[in-house]
Amino acid sequence: MRTAESNPLIIECRTDDTGRALLAARGELVHGCTAILARALAELPAGTRRVEVDMSGVDFMDTAGRRFLDLLRDYGERHMIPVAAVNWRGQPRDFWELCREVEQLRRAMATRPVIDQARGILMATQACTSEQAWNILREASQLSNTKLRTVAATVTASAENASSPVPEPVHQALRTAIARVRG
Structure with a gap:
């Protein structure tokens, strides 16, 4: 089992003069990663008009990744701004395939x-x-x-x-x- 200690998630943030915040995520999306994203989002400057999370540095994602993405979506809805997770390297495909398989197994049971x-x-x-x-x-x-x-x-x-x-x-x-x- 992987833990946050294996390769802890780090989020670096920078903003540009258009109000876009770019959060660069590096490490593993595992238990505890939503708290890290929540802190990064809370520290965004007033007037942020768009949030992009660069996922190219994410090397592993378990089911906590879904909560991470839900938190990002909810932030966008709450602040009425567009949000996006970009530059995936295949992690969500594997993750969403597993989610679909779990749902199919639940229905079968x-x-x-x-x-x-x-x-x-x-x-x-x-x-x-x-x-x-x-x-x-x-x-x-x-x-x-x-x-x-x-x-x-x-x-x-x-x-x-x-x-x-x-x-x-x-x-x-x-x-x-x-x-x-x-x-």
């Missing part, structure tokens, strides 16, 4: 119980294996052009409440998928 319930319902009602139930859900999703978690929620809702209608495209796709599994 949230939808997993309903998919497992639907598999159990299909296993019980269609006398099929767990793998066959998975294939039914997957194929019904593809045939109806409906997200798998939505198909699973529909199967679960219809089992819990017989009066819960299954949308026709999903119903037809489920029948087709079940027929194929039964072969």
